[in-house]
Amino acid sequence: MLHEKVRQWIWRQGWDGLRDIQERSIPILLSGTNDLIITAGTASGKTEAAFLPIVSRLASEGTPAGAGFRAIYVSPMRALINDQFGRMENLCGEVEIGVTKWHGDVSASMKARARKNPQGILLITPESLEAILVRRGQEAARLFRGLSYVVIDEMHAFMDSPRGKQLQSILHRIDVAAGAKAGRVGLSATLADEKISRAFLRPLDPDSVVVLPRTATGQELQLQVRGYISQVAKTGQKKTDVQGEDQSDDSIHVTEAAIARHLFDTLRGRRSLIFAGARNRVETVTVRLSELSNELGVPEEFFAHHGNLSREHREDAERRMKDQSRPASIVCTTTLELGIDVGAIESVAQLGPGHTVSGIRQRLGRSGRRAGQPAVMRVYVEEAALTETTHPLDALRQNTVKAIAMLNLMLQGWNDPPVEGRLHLSTLLHQILALIAQRGGISATEAWGLLVKSAVFPAIDLELFKNLLRQMAAPNIRLIEQAPDGTLLPGAEGERLIESRDIFSVFVSPEEYRVIALGGRAIGQVPVDNPVVAGQFLVLAGRRWRVLEVDPDRKEILVTPASGGHPPRFLSEPKPPSDEIVAEMRQVYLNLTVPAFLDRPAINLLAEGRTTFDRFDLRHCSITRHDGQLLLFPWIGERQQQGLLLSLARAELEPTPLGLAISVAADRAEALRKELLRLSHSPPPDPMELASYVKQRAIEKFDAFLGEEMLTLAFARERLDVRNLPRIAEQLLVGLG
Numbered sequence: 001m002l003h004e005k006v007r008q009w010i011w012r013q014g015w016d017g018l019r020d021i022q023e024r025s026i027p028i029l030l031s032g033t034n035d036l037i038i039t040a041g042t043a044s045g046k047t048e049a050a051f052l053p054i055v056s057r058l059a060s061e062g063t064p065a066g067a068g069f070r071a072i073y074v075s076p077m078r079a080l081i082n083d084q085f086g087r088m089e090n091l092c093g094e095v096e097i098g099v100t101k102w103h104g105d106v107s108a109s110m111k112a113r114a115r116k117n118p119q120g121i122l123l124i125t126p127e128s129l130e131a132i133l134v135r136r137g138q139e140a141a142r143l144f145r146g147l148s149y150v151v152i153d154e155m156h157a158f159m160d161s162p163r164g165k166q167l168q169s170i171l172h173r174i175d176v177a178a179g180a181k182a183g184r185v186g187l188s189a190t191l192a193d194e195k196i197s198r199a200f201l202r203p204l205d206p207d208s209v210v211v212l213p214r215t216a217t218g219q220e221l222q223l224q225v226r227g228y229i230s231q232v233a234k235t236g237q238k239k240t241d242v243q244g245e246d247q248s249d250d251s252i253h254v255t256e257a258a259i260a261r262h263l264f265d266t267l268r269g270r271r272s273l274i275f276a277g278a279r280n281r282v283e284t285v286t287v288r289l290s291e292l293s294n295e296l297g298v299p300e301e302f303f304a305h306h307g308n309l310s311r312e313h314r315e316d317a318e319r320r321m322k323d324q325s326r327p328a329s330i331v332c333t334t335t336l337e338l339g340i341d342v343g344a345i346e347s348v349a350q351l352g353p354g355h356t357v358s359g360i361r362q363r364l365g366r367s368g369r370r371a372g373q374p375a376v377m378r379v380y381v382e383e384a385a386l387t388e389t390t391h392p393l394d395a396l397r398q399n400t401v402k403a404i405a406m407l408n409l410m411l412q413g414w415n416d417p418p419v420e421g422r423l424h425l426s427t428l429l430h431q432i433l434a435l436i437a438q439r440g441g442i443s444a445t446e447a448w449g450l451l452v453k454s455a456v457f458p459a460i461d462l463e464l465f466k467n468l469l470r471q472m473a474a475p476n477i478r479l480i481e482q483a484p485d486g487t488l489l490p491g492a493e494g495e496r497l498i499e500s501r502d503i504f505s506v507f508v509s510p511e512e513y514r515v516i517a518l519g520g521r522a523i524g525q526v527p528v529d530n531p532v533v534a535g536q537f538l539v540l541a542g543r544r545w546r547v548l549e550v551d552p553d554r555k556e557i558l559v560t561p562a563s564g565g566h567p568p569r570f571l572s573e574p575k576p577p578s579d580e581i582v583a584e585m586r587q588v589y590l591n592l593t594v595p596a597f598l599d600r601p602a603i604n605l606l607a608e609g610r611t612t613f614d615r616f617d618l619r620h621c622s623i624t625r626h627d628g629q630l631l632l633f634p635w636i637g638e639r640q641q642q643g644l645l646l647s648l649a650r651a652e653l654e655p656t657p658l659g660l661a662i663s664v665a666a667d668r669a670e671a672l673r674k675e676l677l678r679l680s681h682s683p684p685p686d687p688m689e690l691a692s693y694v695k696q697r698a699i700e701k702f703d704a705f706l707g708e709e710m711l712t713l714a715f716a717r718e719r720l721d722v723r724n725l726p727r728i729a730e731q732l733l734v735g736l737g
Contacts, residue, residue: 344373
């Protein structure tokens with residue numbers, strides 16, 4: 001069924017045959033009659049499952065003059081585009097189909113050549129597609145008139161996000177400009193709900209989308225949760241930096257050192273990915289692993305990889321991993337969770353329990369790519385030492401129980417579902433402005449049709465759409481204005497945004513300073529919300545640096561190598577996981593079974609957590625007392641807990657969020673009982689009223705333009721869930737008697 005030259009290319013790769021997902025996708029995509037979602041594990045051949053038939057069909061049809069780009073590959077990451085570019089060039093060169101990569105790191109001259117003679121396959125990010133439409137809107141029809149396919153890689157990374165809404169809108173705008181619908185293909189290893197996934201890929205016709213689910217591979221999984229007790233010790237010694245200056249007493253995080261030692265002993269000489277969570281943890285772990293290599297006099301095998309490092313550093317680490325002749329491991333954040341090719345990975349390490357089941361599944365899928373090789377993951381969890389004053393939340397061994405719960409859900413095939421019904425008003429406002437820029441002006445009716453009737457923003461009603469337009473035209477906002485004939489045009493502030501690069505993206509990017517080593521070599525970036533001053537130390541790219549100078553005008557930090565110091569902080573506020581993960585955590589406490597994937601210390605930690613659970617009688621009630629506080633355990637996720645918190649705050653109970661629990665002063669027990677009784681016998685509270693108690697509601701990039709009423713509405717719809725609050729209050733009352 002494939003084009004002859006594509007078959008010749010496959011033969012030259014030395015493949016014994018096609019994979020199951022490739023054989024199932026080929027006839028569907030060759031026919032061109034249906035949109036398609038391909039779900040399969042990482043490194044399972046999803047990209048080839050899409051492009052073997054796409055390239056075959058394009059080769060069979062030839063390249064009509066002036067057809068423009070024939071297929072678009074959309075990726076959430078520039079690095080993934082760079083990675084796929086070489087693979088696509090190799091395949092498409094066989095059939096003389098051009099391949100163009102287009103993102104912020106590609107030169108303007110290369111983009112100009114591609115615009116002048118658009119052809120073949122375009123590899124691009126949503127932001128660069130937006131830039132084309134906003135800056136070159138009049139060229140959209142010529143660029144995309146012959147478009148046959150759009151492939152969205154890592155589709156789960158877009159769903160339920162501002163970027164996802166932007167991408168849906170962009171693809172519809174391209175269809176309208178081209179005068180035809182291009183076939184759409186979604187690729188992902190972790191999709192939670194087929195119905196929601198179909199609606200994302202083709203909002204106006206989700207039933208036409210074919211879903212090819214993953215099939216059982218019979219691959220062996222090897223999982224282990226390793227437990228550690230947190231310990232910190234003082235060396236009692238002074239250290240001297242490379243410039244001979246004394247530093248204060250050095251503290252050694254004993255547990256961190258023990259984890260690093262196990263990683264070193266287990267992974268040295270192998271090929272692994274170590275997901276360390278926060279960027280500062282990536283740096284400190286990489287430093288420890290490098291120091292162990294230096295102590296033993298063995299070659300360096302461990303490399304840092306995160307978004308604040310320069311592209312040069314990241315690509316150096318990726319190239320080293322692809323070199324199959326030498327062992328190597330990368331310590332990273334989520335930067336390598338997606339499908340960037342770093343060669344065959346033997347195992348994955350996860351520091352901490354992680355945040356989403358989808359992320360855990362994605363990371364596990366990076367290992368075991370070779371036939372007969374198991375997928376291996378080790379999860380390292382750290383808990384506080386138990387003392388007479390240990391807080392119950394520490395004694396419950398939450399990290400261990402959360403890791404168990406997430407692995408249980410993963411093994412059950414569950415994935416994190418998106419939140420339905422979100423308004424995405426910030427992104428809608430952005431898209432209205434982008435449409436005006438693309439077309440030079442647009443009527444309100446046309447904007448309604450392109451953005452809402454297209455089912456891209458299905459939760460928006462006509463009155464809300466009108467109110468948003470009025471808000472955008474308000475004298476203190478001035479994003480748009482209306483001409484006498486009704487055409488919507490950019491206002492003064494709208495003109496400024498359109499002329500800036502802010503118009504291309506919908507996600508918030510904190511301002512960052514470049515870190516430059518003495519001599520001019522770029523090391524990476526650090527966000528400015530972490531104050532940096534001359535004379536202090538930071539850790540970046542797996543090394544310690546001394547700050548020599550901070551230049552606010554150039555937004556640069558000049559550094560020199562040093563031997564001590566602390567990394568900048570990249571911390572986020574603690575919050576409970578999703579409802580489903582919290583519910584599974586409670587089941588872990590209630591059950592008596594011990595998962596086979598726990599090591600002995602983790603087994604002990606689980607036993608301690610269950611003992612604490614029963615000691616505070618959490619099996620039968622949801623409130624306990626500790627150190628003058630009432631601890632409420634509602635066993636609900638973030639959105640529901642936010643609704644409960646705001647309800648208690650409205651009653652002036654001064655609740656404190658503690659992740660899995662909420663605390664209220666014990667001397668307010670009677671007031672708490674009365675409020676819970678009221679909530680249990682009343683309809684769910686008005687989420688708009690609760691949202692008005694939140695002082696900081698501007699979260700998304702363009703929220704500041706929405707005005708108080710719409711900002712409150714957006715927060716209420718997207719951040720709160722109060723539907724079950726009466727039942728939750730009734731359950732909590734049991735603990736108060």
